[in-house]
Amino acid sequence: MRSFISIPLLAGLAASSTIPASPVDARDAAAAPSFAPIKSQEDLSKALNDLYTDAQYLGLGAVAGAALLNAIVPLASPNSTAELAEDFKKITAANPKDIFEYGAQIILNGFSGQDFLTIFNAYVATQTTSTSAAQPAPSTPKPTPATPPTTSPSPTSAKQSTSPPDFTYGRIPPVIFLPGTAALAGQNFGPNYGKLLKRDNIADPVYLNLPGQNLADIQGAAEYTAYAINYISAISNNVNVSTISWSAGSLDSQWAFKYWPSTRSRVSDAIRLSADLHGTVFARLLCPGFTTPGCTPAIAQQEYDSKFINVLRANGGDSAYVPTTSIYSIFDEIVQPQSDPIASAASLDARGVGVTNVELQSVCTALLPGGLPINDHEGVIINALGYELAKDALTHAGPGQLSRVDTNMACERFAADGLSLADIFATYALIPIAALNILAFQPKADGEPPIKAYAANGQAP
The missing domain is CATH 3.40.50.1820 (Alpha/Beta hydrolase fold, catalytic domain)
Structure with missing residues (x-):
């Protein structure tokens, strides 16, 4: 059983703004797989396997791996594309077995971008209008x-x-x-x-x-x-x-x-x-x-x-x-x-x-x-x-x-x-966000x- 705080904090990163576009050579771009919505365990396994496989050609062009990772988990203002690629190497080298280990490895490798809570709150903030202001009830129930x-x-x-x-x-x-x-x-x-x-x-x-x-x-x-x-x-x-x-x-x-x-x-x-x-x-x-x-x-x-x-x-x-x-x-x-x-x-x-x-x-x-x-x-x-x-x-x-x-x-x-x-990452972010809210x-x-x-x-x- 996972501990209360060990839920992967990666979810918060899934909502951050994307990094500036980086040049990717044609060879790397062609090799990078595309990621469709995850609808089954098979889809998830394929996505993670493709991610790991992509690490194998990092030597041909590390930016491709970085771009792929960013396509799945948009990152928050990395210092440089080179650092992003290096972090990608460390993450994929762990050969993650499932979504949780993958998220944990990102955190353990110190690859958390800016504060995930700020990122996540920005992502899920519901831009709504007050129901009461929009159309008051005829009486106060x-x-x-x-x-x-x-x-x-x-x-x-x-x-x-x-x-x-x-x-x-x-x-x-x-x-x-x-x-x-x-x-x-x-x-x-x-x-x-x-x-x-x-x-x-x-x-x-x-x-x-x-x-x-x-x-x-x-x-x-x-x-x-x-x-x-x-x-x-x-x-x-x-x-x-x-x-x-x-x-x-x-x-x-x-x-x-x-x-x-x-x-x-x-x-x-x-x-x-x-x-x-x-x-x-x-x-x-x-x-x-x-x-x-x-x-x-x-x-x-x-x-x-x-x-x-x-x-x-x-x-x-x-x-x-x-x-x-x-x-x-x-x-x-x-x-x-x-x-x-x-x-x-x-x-x-x-x-x-x-x-x-x-x-x-x-x-x-x-x-x-x-x-x-x-x-x-x-x-x-x-x-x-x-x-x-x-x-x-x-x-x-x-x-x-x-x-x-x-x-x-x-x-x-x-x-x-x-x-x-x-969406899945955002949902799993609820626990680490709750942990911080409890402390605060x-x-x-x-x-x-x-x-x-x-x-x-x-x-x-």
Whole structure:
């Protein structure tokens, strides 16, 4: 299992601006292979093999290798073409076996360009307009829990939710993206589900940024989530919305569904990727010095047996409130346990609303691309089977159903059809970016925030 910080930071480089054009002689240009979008493990292997093969003719013209590398991973202001070519030699000499080793070798060789976080943020920054500013709701919709919370979202909460300028206000059903811990919604979903759903004309993306990049009190993030559900539905001619969440974004929505009943009738589907509805036994590893002021509130709340988790799951909170499709992997390096029958992501269905829990390896096995160890915490977001199930859920009543999905096709793919290598790198950048955001978050806490008064007994309205 890879450690929290060892995810390849290469992904950030995939989004940087290209280097100035360099002369490549005809011989090298002819030899350099072209790189089509990566749609399967076979495509990925071919791309990496071609990259390594190209190193063999570096002696004939190092610039060709540099140009090839730049075509796949645009680099950030190298000092010179000669240095770029030298770094290319060092990288390809490692004969990388897979995408992770390849990324790790680039970092180990010191070939990181300018700060990858700056590059990546520039790449995924969602240039959007505030939905509330674009078309205010006729009234200010607010959650209406039976037991009012001690704090409540204000109309400014709506400004946290943004959608592209071509948002259809209900003509295409909206989907609210809920990011994971230490992530922004555009970073989290822009290079994957946001791109694919727009292409397939299935849903209108709404990216919800949560307080403190979802590192603050999850109870507060849930209030924003509840408000956004009501608000987006109201400005979309009162059509139902769906939510797609990654990791702790699923906790945000589950708490919102439990304590704001008004949200439940406005949501058609909750699609959850790598959810931790029972927290994770690795939470303490993400917060070194947990017993001292060194943790963030949201991570403290995600401890496997935290007070927050126990309150959330009490009195039926471990069961779905809306049709739910949950997709997860036994190779999750952040959330554990994550294998059936005790997967943290799994939801019960005491209310009979419809639940589909899918452990990827139970369908694809760990021998096919769709079930390999690369399908980890963030890898689930690009998984082809996961996306097919999400599409199925969004286009049918109730949760996604494996019986309606071509599982053989999906399991044979390295990633969902339509994602490029740059999209894959951008998705895998979520973990190292999260690591930096966790370190930067202030104020740190010495434990989890207290449970709000309205939820003190764990009883939902």
